[in-house]
Amino acid sequence: MSETDTSSDTQLPKTFDPAAIEARWYAHWEEEGLFRPERPDATPFTIVNPPPNVTGSLHIGHALDNTLQDVVIRYERLRGKDALWVVGTDHAGIATQMVVERQLEQQQDKRTNYSREDFIAKVWEWKEESGGTITRQLRRLGCSMDWANERFTMDPGFSKAVLKVFVDLYNEGLIYRDKRLVNWDPKLKTAISDLEVETAEVQGHFWHFRYPLTHGATTADGKDHIIVATTRPETMLADMAVAVHPEDDRYRALVEAGAKVVLPITGREIPVIADEHADPELGSGAVKITPGHDFNDFEVGKRAGIAPADMLNMLDAEAHVVQTADGRIPHEFIGMERFAARKAVVARLDELGLLVAVEDRVIATPFGDRGGVVIEPWLTDQWYVDAKALAAPAIEAVKSGAIEIVPKSWEKTWFHWMENIQPWCVSRQLWWGHRIPAWYGYEFESVSETSARFVGRKVFVARTEEQAKALAKAYMETIPSFKGCEVEVVEDDGPDWDDAALDRKKYPIWQDPDVLDTWFSSALWPFATLGWPDAPTPGPSRMREGSETCHDEGMASRSGAGAALSGSTGPLLSRHYPNDLLISGFDILFFWDARMAMQGIQFMKDVPWRRLYLHGLVRAADGSKMSKSKGNTVDPLGLIDQYGADALRFFMAAMESQGRDIKMDERRVEGYRNFATKLWNAARFCQANGIAASTTLRAPAAKSAVNRWIIGETVETLAALDAAMADLRFDAAANAIYHFVWDRFCDWYLELIKGQIDEETRGVAGWVLDQILVMLHPFMPFITEELWHAMGPRNYDLIVARWPQPKAAVDAEAMENVEWFNSVVTEIRSARTEMSIPPSARPNLHIWKQSKSIEALLREFQEPFKRLARVTISLSIAEQKYPGQVTPPRVNDKVQRSRANKGAIQIERDGFAASILLEGVIDIAAEKARLGKALEAVAKEAASLEARLGNPNFVERAKPEAVEKARADHAEKAAEAERLQAALDRLG
Secondary structure, three states, X not given: OOHHHOXXXXXXXXXXXXXXXXXXXXXXXXXXXXXXXXXXXXXXXXXXXXXOEOOOOOOHHHHHXXXXXXXXXXXXXXXXXXXEEEOEEEOOHHHHXXXXXXXXXXXXXXXXXXXXXXXXXXXXXXXXXXXXXXXXXXXXXXXXXXXXXXXXXXXXXXXHHHHHHHHHHHHOOOEEXXXXXXXXXXXXXXXXXXXXEEEEEEEEXXXXXXXXXXXXXXXXOOOOEEEEEEOOHHHHHHOOEEEEOOOOOOOHHHHHOOOEXXXXXOOOEEEEEEOOOOOOOOOOOEEEEOXXXXXXXXXXXXXXXXXHHHOOOOEOOOOEEOOOOOOOOOHHHOOOEHHHHHHHHHHHHHHOOOEEEEEEEEEEEEEEOOOOOEOEEEEEEEEEEOHHHHHHHHHHHHHHOOOEEEOOXXXXXXXXXXXXXXXXXXXXXXXXOOEOOEEEEEEEEEOOOOOEEEXXXXXXXXXXXXXXXHHHHHHHOOOHHHOOOEEEEXXXXXXXXXXXXXXXXXXXXXXXXXXEOHHHHHOOHHHHOOOOOOOOOOOOOOOOEOEOOOXXXXXXXXXXXXXXXXXXXXXXXXXXXXXXXXXXXXXXXXXXXXXXXXXXXXXHOOOOEEEEEEEXXXXXXXXXXXXXXXXXXXXXHHHHHHHOHHHHHHHHHHXXXXXXXXXXXXXXXXXXXXXXXXXXXXXXXXHHOOOOXXXXXXXXXXXXXXXXXXXXXXXXHHHHHHHHHHOOOHHHHHHHHHHHHHXXXXXXXXXXXXXXXXXXHHHHHHHHHHHHHHHHOOOOHHHHHHHHHHOOOOOOOHHHOOOOOOOOOOOHHHHHHHHHHHHHHHHHHHHHHHOOOOOOOOOEEEEEEEOHHHHHHHHHOHHHHHHHHOOXXXXXXXXXXXXXXXXXXXXXXXXXXXXXXXXXXXXXXXXXEXXXXXXXXXXXXXXXXXXXXXXXXXXXXXXXXXXXXXOHHHHHHOOHHHHHHHHHHHHHHHHHHHHHHHHHHHOX
16 A cells, blocks of 8 residues: 555544444455465465355354454464465355255246256356355455455366365275265255254154064063164164164073064064163163164164165155065055154054053254254165275374374364264265266176176266266277177166167266265365366475475466466465464364365375364353354344454454353453554554654664563563464463553553653654554454554555564563552552542652662652552652651561551552551541441351351252352452451551
8 A cells, every 4th residue: 555545644533433444454455465465485374264155144153263264364474474365165065055946936936947957057146146245244354365266166176176086086995885874854855964963852752662572482571572662653664673782681582592573564573683782771671673764773783784785765755655675564654754654653553552651752853954854864875985994094193293183182082083983975965066976877797799687787987978988988898799889978867777678889878966065075175275186286395384485396377277276476286285274163173174184185195284273162141052043143244343343353362262162242342342442542642642653673772661661561472472373372362462452551651651752752652553553463453454554654564564573682670660660550549449539639648668779760750650640749759758757667567557657558569668648538437437347248248158168068969050159259258358358457
């Protein structure tokens, strides 16, 4: 920005108005390319944002996550790094398809009225028109992302990476097709991930039924049946076993004899099996096993030797009853909706006299977070990633320290989940998304040179249709009777095998209609966003922090979608992989973070990031989880409108303490708006007193004690801030700069220099304010940039300024003296409050002991001392003697001091003693009475609390939080009593 564009020639407005500056500065930064300045020789620093859904809008969790990332990236940019913050959005398969389908419904239209290609075209239209909401909102928050290289998971280049990963994993045997249970959403008619399942407590029932034993078998206690209980009676139509614990003596003989029960309604005979899944202490100790419709039962079934292909399925994609493979479900149940079937099954069992009991019970029930219906475990053919094989290197990366998890306490969770990881279902039954690059055809077995036998379907996995056709052609050449035939691609599923109708001159193949889980593509985010696979994979010699140069000869420049991206410093992949840091909510640790680690190591042969920082959740003020259903969500944009983005950002950073959730507190946000106003007014004070922008990075020379003190305070604050940022202690960093600005600079330094501002002080004050603006910029970018330019002409914007380099030592003597000065003033102020001295009163201060250094300090700052402490000093500092005493009483003689100072406030420090005479200032007798009455009341409360805490019945039986509150209240009352007693003692 040129000097004529700044506000340096005019005074700042009296009122700080965030809205007036935020949009203006953000537009300027982005237009000037300042989020990624030209730094070809700088050390790279890289973070990637968790790509928000393209359908999304900014919620309070985004505000926390992106604030922390922006604090880091602005900090590293100020430190001179080639700081890259990769930004983009996720195509959000289910969410986006739902949005577009709802729009069609509003027009009395539906997806199935269109071809797949035409519907996808409509989704792209929606994306171009309405898909940028959240990116605009991230700008309002102040996120300094590299928008010039914004990515989208359905971009051509990114899609190329997704297809390559799928094909490569398939060719290595790490992706396969299998029949397993999935979370099935009957409304959306697709599999969904665990993250998209929300569990709610629903009032339901627990039904107990009798399953008759066959062929005269009995339990150990002579019963001819086994009682099972279930919350889902309809699934008994597909039961395949009854499980009991191997050590349960009631059923041991039945298991050993291979006994069976006859399944009511269907008449299917199913075995009694032993499995530790059955709990002998729960109910009858026997559980029904429906491996095709329950995750636990699926594992029990596999242990019992039931192959997934043989497991019975009784529901279709809409959760309506269908006939099982054995044809045993009565016709009247076919086509029933699952909950209607539940009622029908219970009624039929009741008619048969097999209903034993019904219990009312609250049941944890899974719902789809988007479809809003109960999720059904459903047995279906899907594509899976061998996550266990990919997890092993990611586990080792954390163990070896190649990946550092912060806070370290999350490592245990990482290891537990990764070591017990299950196959990852990556196929979704949608149209919007990366279509699975697999084509199907007929598989044959040659019988002779002229004939072949159909044996099933064959899959051809390839990145493109042409490559798939080539694979199919090569396969057909291995079947003598089909040599020379042409491969053709057909729509949807190919026709059923019909040997008589088969045209042996054409071999049809058809593409899998499913798309990939969005987590599959976003797992590639740290490297696919940087131009992979077109950009060469960086080798182990990639420059890391501490290097000064990085040169990669022969790298491709950006030449369109999918090409190796180039930033201001050369090809991105070679400089910015691995990323330095990932900031993520712990709730996506396994859905995104772990999968990035697995895919990054697999394809880049290095970890995706060196550090993983996991933050907590933003909760409601009472600590409960925010949800729309509870009506306790908070709109961050509303907070920005009311208090400004800087205030919300500072709240997020200041409250982010490693490993803890954040309780939303709008009053704190308002408090940080007040903090911004405090800084604004401090800058106005500086302007009014000729204090302007500094021209030096180095701290100015200073003789004055107060100037040497504030320079030392700046040096110490910088060190504390750097240490906190190195440890990713956002709260400590924010609090360090907050207290320096409010307590040290505004409340003390500016007050101390009032009326005494010489050229030295102007230089020091201007320099300190500059350091404040730079140190505070990562947290509050808008106000700091505005003040940076308001204080005088600048050759560059604050966003690309240099991090403070004071090159000054801390002056211990100045620090000690001014801290002493401040503590004495603070003690006088506290004493005034305790004694209810009116603010307008200026009691006499009599100093009767002072060391030479303190005398010099007080002589220099006599006027600020009187103004800040609100006292008068009747004689000069050097001439004062204690009234009525030829020589001062001995400082360590408390009795003598007490007798000599009735009705006075005593202030004592090493090398200093003084009294504030209260005679004529307050009614001493009335004040004694007030303090005595207050002391009596608080002492009584403290004694009562002490008695309660001394009662074992209360401590042992009361709720822990009640006991803790009583202890805290007792400590508070005891401290208050001690304070009041001290105040009384002062009055003699």
